[in-house]
Amino acid sequence: MKLCSANLEYLPDNVKRPAYPRGRISEGIVHIGVGGFHRAHQAFYTDALMNQGQALDWAICGAGLRAEDRKARDDLKAQDYLFTLFELGDTPDTEVRVIGSMQQMLLAEDDPQALIAKLAEPNIRIASLTITEGGYCIDDSTGQFMAHLPQVQHDLAHPEAPKTVFGFFCAALERRRQAGIKPFTVMSCDNLPHNGQVARKALLAFAALAGDAYGAGLHGWIAEHVSFPNAMVDRITPMTSAAHRQQLLEQQGVDDHWPVVCEPFVQWVLEDRFSAGRPAWENVGVQFTEDVTPYEDMKIKLLNGSHLALTYLGFLKGYRFVHQTMNDPLFVEYIQTYMDRDVTPQLAPVPGIDLVAYKAKLIERFSNQAIADQLERVCSDGSSKFPKFTVPTLNQLIASGGELDRAALVVAAWALYLKGTDETGATYRIPDPRAAFCQALVASDEGLTGRLLGVEEIFGQHIPASAAFVEAFERQLHNLRTLGVTGTLTALLGKP
Template identity: 75%
Template sequence: MKLTRDNLGQLAEHIKRPQYAQSDISQGIVHIGVGGFHRAHQAFYTDALMNTGEGLDWAICGAGLRKDDEKMRDALAGQDSLYTLVELGDGSGHQVRVIAAISGMLLGEDNPQALIDKLAAPAIRIVSLTITEGGYCMDDSTGEFMADLPAIQHDLEHPTAPRTVFGFLCAALARRREAGIPAFTVMSCDNLPHNGAVARKALLAFARLRDTGLAEWIDQKVSFPNAMVDRITPMTSEAHKRHLLQQHGVEDAWPVVCEPFVQWVLEDRFNNGRPAWEKVGVQFTDDVTPYEDMKIKLLNGSHLALTYLGFLKGYRFVHETMNDPLFVRYIRAYMDRDVTPQLASVPGIDLEGYKDTLIERFSNQAIADQLERVCSDGSSKFPKFTIPTLNRLIEDGVPLDRAALVVAAWALYLKGVDENGTHYSIPDPRAEFCQALVADDVMLTQRLLGVEEIFGTRIPQSAAFVAAFENQLKHLRQLGVDKTLERLLSYEE
C-alpha cells in the first residue's frame, strides 16, 4: 500500500496514524536540515502533541539548503508529506506509526526567495536546525566564526540570494525587522555542546559582517535555547524499506527507523511562543548544561570509544561490538572510571541507571546501527565528544591508557584497512587531510596530535598522554584489538 493520505484508512490496524487532518494544521516552524534524526525526534514530538488535539498551528515546513535535499523533498512530496516511523525494540517488537507533522518542504537552491518569504512570514515563530556540527562554520581551534569561507562570502555579497543557513536567517530577520514582525526563535537540535549558544555566536558574527544594526536587533530580539537531544537513528537502508513493505504492508520511499528510547531536554527560552511539548515528554529546564555534559560525554564519547576499535576488529554494527564481552567491559570501565567522576549531579537522573540504559541501547540488535554512521566525521566529533574528557583526565593526573586507546584506534582506523585486511573508505569531509596525518609512521604522533583544531594544545604538550597514546598504538599494531583490550583490562584489574 503506497503511503498517501487517501490510503491512510486502509493501513493495517496496528499501524498508528495521525489523529488530525491536513486541513486542521498550519505551519509555525521551519526546520532546516530534514533528515532521519529530525523526523524521529522533533517531528515525532510535534506529531504526538498534535495527536492530542493541541499544537495544530505548529506544523513544520521542511527546508533544505543542499543539492542532496532534493531526494528528501521528492520522497515526501510523492506521499503527501507523510512518512513512516518504525521503532525497533529488542525483544519488544516494532512500533509503526505514520507522521504528518511535516507539511511541505522548500529547497533554497531552487527558489531562495520562496524560502526567505516563508521564514519572514508572521506565522513562523520558530526556526529549528539540524545542520550537523560542521554546518555552524565555527573553527574548533579558535572558537571563532569562519567568515572567509566561500559560501559565507557569497552570502555577504548576495544577501537576497543566499546559500547558507546564516544568509537565509539574516535575510528573513531583516525583512521581519523592517516590517515590524516579531523575530522567530532559533532552535538548534544538533548534537553539539551548547548548541543554542553556538548558533547565536555564528549568526551574530555573520550579521555583524552584513549589517551592524541588524546584528544588534537579533542580539536583543532572538532567543537561542540550548538543547540536549537523544535518539539513536541509523541510516535508512533498502532492507528497512523491504521489511516495512513485507511485514507491515506500507510502501514508503523514505521511512525512518530508530530505537524506542527518546529524550529532549530544552531550555525554556522562546521569544515568540512554542508548542506545549512538555505534554508529550519533553523536559524543559533553565539550564541544560548538566544533561548535555552527561549525554555528550557518556553516550557520544562512549560511541567513539567503541566504534573505531569495533571497525578495526571487523565489526560493522554497534550491536556486534556489544555482543563481545571485551568491548562491554571496556566501555563500562570508560564510563565509570574516566567520565563519571567528571560529571556534576544531573537533576532527576540516576547516573548508574543511565549507564545501564546506554549499554542496553548500544546492544539493541534490532536497530542494526551502523558503525560507519558513528565513525563518520571523526575530525569534527573528537573535539566535542572526547577531547574535553581527555583534557580533564590530564588535569587530574589520573591514568590515561583507557582514554588514549580511543585516539590510538582512530589513528589506526584512518589507515583504511581493518585487521582482517578489508579496505574501507573514511566517511569524513576531511578524510584526505586526516589520512595524510597517519600515512607515514615516522613522526605520526606529532603530526596527528599537533592538529590544534582537533586536539587543542594541552594534549600534545602532555608527556603522559603522548606516552599512553604511543603505547596503545603499538599494542594495537602488534597485538590486535582483542589482545590490546585483554591486556588493558587485566592490567586495570
C-alpha cells in the same frame, strides 16, 4: 500499501496514523536539515502533540540547503510529506507510526527567495536546525567563526541569494524587523555542547561581518531580541537502508520511500527560552529546564563519547554494526570501565537522573540487535566529533592526573582507522568532509603522533603538550599494531 494521504485509512490496524485532520494544520516551524534524526525526534514529538488535538498551528515546513536534499524532498513529496516512524528494539513494545506533522519541504537551490519569504512569515515562530556539528562554521580550537569559508564569503558577497543558514536567517530576520514582526526563535537540535549558544555565536558573527548588507542595525536587533535555547537531544537513529524499507513492507505492509528507523528510547531536554511562543511539548514528554548543561554534559560525554570509544575499535576489528561490538564481552567491559572511571567522575549531579541506571540503559541501547545501527554512521565526521565528544574528557583527565590509557586508545584507534584497512584486510571509505586531510596525517608512521595530535582545531593545545598523554597514545597505537584490537583490550583490561 503505498504511503500517501489517500491510503491512510487502508493501512493495517497496528500502524498508528495521524489522529488529526491534516487539512486543518498550519505551519509554525521551519526546519533546516530534514534527515532521519529530525524526523524521529522533533517531528515525532510535534506529531504526538497534534494527536492530542494540540499545536495544530505548529506544523513543520522542511528546508534543504544542499543539493543532496533533493531526493529527500522528492521522496517525501511523492507521499504527501507523510513518513513512517519504524521503531526497532529487542522488546515487543515497539510501535510503527505514520507521522504527519510536516506539510512541505523547500529547496534553497530552486528558489532562495521562497525560503526567505517563508522564514519571514509571521506564523513562523521557530526556525530549527539539524545541520551537523560542522555546519555552524565554528573553529573548535579558537572558538571563532570561520569567515574564510567559501560558502560564507559567497553569502557576504551575494546577500540576495544565500547558501548558508546564516545568510537565510539574516535576510528573513531583516524582513521581519522592517515589518515589525517578532523574530523567530533559533532552536538548534544538533548534537553539540551548548548548541543554542553556538548557533547564537555563529549567527551574530555572520551578521557582524555582513555589516549593512542585510540592514543597518540588524546585528544589534538579533542580539537583543532573538532567543537561542540550548537543548539536549537523544535518540539513536541509523541511516535508513533498503533492507529497512523491505522489512517495513514485509512486516507491516507499508510501502514508504523514506521511512525513519529508530530505537524506542527518546529524550529531549530543552531550555524554556522562546522569542514568540512554542508548542506545549511538555505534554508529550519533553523536559523544560532553566539550564540544560548537566544533561548535555552527561549525554555528550557518556553516550557520544562512548560511541566514539567503541566505533573505531569495532571497525578495525571488522565489525560493521554497533550491536556486533556489544556482542563482544571485551568491548562491553571496556566501555563500562571508560564510563565509570574516566567520564563519570567529571560529571556534575544531573537533576532527576540516576547515573548508574543511565549507564546501564546506554549499554542496553548500544546492544539493541534489532536496530542494526551502522558503525559507519557513528564513525562519520570524526574530525568534528572528537573536539566535542572526547577532547573535553581527555583535557580533564590530563588536568587531574588521571589514568590516560583507556581514553588514549580512542584516539589511537581513530589514527589506525584513518588508514582505511581493517584487521581482516577489508578496505573502506572515510566518511568525513576532511577525510583527505586526516588521512594525510597518518599516511606515514614516522612523525604520525606529532602530526595528528598537533592539529589544534581537533585536539587543542593541552593534549599534544602532555608528555603523559603522548606516551599513552603511542603505547596504545603500538599495541593495536602488534596485538590487534582483541589483544589490546585484553592487555588494557588486565585480562589473563
